[in-house]
Amino acid sequence: MTAEPVVYLLDDEPDMLKALARLLHAQGFQAQCFSSAREFLAHERPDGPACLVLDVAMPEIDGLQVQERLRERGAELPIVFLTGHGDIPMSVCALKAGAEDFLTKPVNAADLLRAVKGALQRASDQQVERKEMAALRERLASLTPRERDVLGHVIAGKLNKQIAADLGTGEQNIKVHRGRLMRKMGVRSLAELVRLAERLGIPPSG
Known part of the structure; x- marks a missing residue:
């Protein structure tokens, strides 16, 4: 069976993580919290629709670097960026690299939920496409x-x-x-x- 959709939360601020997790759980989403980029990148993700709510400004590895590393791995994980320090060039860079959305802190709950729903839908569509392509390649083989x-x-x-x-x-x-x-x-x-x-x-x- 396909794993249940999950929203990964990556932010080095514990209070922000707790607030985001409470909001998503209240809306019926499954959320997993990470306080460091290294911890998240080392996490083995199940095969199922998922998205990442990602803080930009973090120590050691920032949000844009996380996005780049995921892309290098070929991981199709829709990303919703959150930042309290973001500027227009940063958001343009993130969006051009495939981010689902770019929201500023303090984030509006309705905006975040809309972005997460859109990201999970995109993830679901990507998974369907991957399965279809795998079936086509089997036919071709x-x-x-x-x-x-x-x-x-x-x-x-x-x-x-x-x-x-x-x-x-x-x-x-x-x-x-x-x-x-x-x-x-x-x-x-x-x-x-x-x-x-x-x-x-x-x-x-x-």
Whole structure:
């Protein structure tokens, strides 16, 4: 089963952590608190929708550095930044790097809850996309080398006889390979196949 959505709270001010946790728990959110960036970065996160409410100004490793380290790890964790010292360039930098929102302290409860809901929705959407992509890659891996060759030519819009000429085989063989790859990829039309190939980053064959 998918883990329950969780909101990670990272702030070096204990009172702020407690206040944020109380607010989120009161609204039915599961929250986990961290008082240092190192502690959070070392934490093993379960596979489930999650977001991070992150203080910018912290000792040793600040919020923007935490964001950078998560990005380097390939962690798709939507971030809501909180700061009492933030300026416009800092917020622009955070948002350009993919932050969900950037709020100033003292934070308005309604603004925080709106941002957290948006971040968790984004996390949920990302998880669905990851599962879909994993399933597509499994389908692609089930193709034989010849079917992969035919796939590239099919999505280029070529006719069976053109593909046969390109690959040095008979048109009937191409029909068979084409039918099999369509079934394995779970599509019924060329348009569907082209869309899946685009998602998988498969280029048309010249």
